[in-house]
């Protein structure tokens with residue numbers, strides 16, 4: 582079910598168009614990676630969704646409630662890349678403050694403290710927190726209201742490997758609870774681990790990854806079982822170009838995949854699966870943004 586709807590958003594800074602007719606929908610449980618080079622407009626998009634920017638045109642709604650209506654913020658929360666915390670106050674003060682605004686029970690605050698694992702320091706002033714501890718508090722604040730959608734701007738920055746693993750796990754848990762998550766990050770490896778849905782921003786336009794799947798990508802044929810000749814030998818005999826990686830054969834996209842299958846089946850090789858081989862995200866990024874590294 583669709584939750585957040587962004588319709589035809591346009592945003593300029595002076596004469597410069599930063600967002601151009603951006604439209605999309607975030608559905609329940611979506612985990613979407615938002616990728617683009619520095620200055621591409623990722624933060625501007627998030628800030629525009631949250632009505633922190635005046636946009637030229639377009640609309641943003643959740644459950645048909647506009648982002649111009651304060652009720653919108655019951656359902657959407659933001660994990661900012663900048664650390665907006667009051668250093669004299671404790672972590673608990675922050676949670677209680679937000680809890681007060683939204684009438685949240687103390688038991689929910691306790692639940693979140695344990696879920697995010699900040700119990701040992703939540704009563705200390707934020708000025709004594711490390712960067713990672715502050716990030717954990719921001720994450721706790723972002724889920725306190727049980728939002729339907731969370732926007733995360735560079736959530737992995739400054740986290741140690743343990744915290745990265747924990748945050749990835751938390752994102753997976755939020756996903757299973759049906760929360761839609763839009764994550765802006767430069768960390769392609771982490772993103773690739775979390776989701777297949779990657780959106781690229783380029784020159785103010787949004788490109789969804791479905792558009793980037795290349796019809797010329799090779800197939801991967803996974804095989805199993807024992808056979809007289811090695812798979813390498815079979816492929817060589819068939820004069821079909823191929824690569825073998827463990828028990829997977831990568832086809833040459835200029836040849837029909839059926840030819841490979843015919844040859845394998847004829848020789849008694851068991852086919853476990855046939856998939857379009859997805860380029861890894863770094864390769865997709867390089868080809869989309871025309872990054873040439875000699």
Ligand SMILES: Nc1ncnc2c1ncn2[C@@H]1O[C@H](COP(=O)(O)OP(=O)(O)OP(=O)(O)O)[C@@H](O)[C@H]1O
Pocket residue numbers: 594599617618619620621622623624625626
């Ligand atoms: N307040 C502002 N006034 C004028 N131009 C701005 C302002 N904020 C952002 N911009 C410009 O808008 C464009 C998009 O910036 P934005 O911060 O959204 O990019 P980003 O993709 O989040 O970049 P990064 O990966 O570096 O965080 C950039 O060209 C930037 O210079």
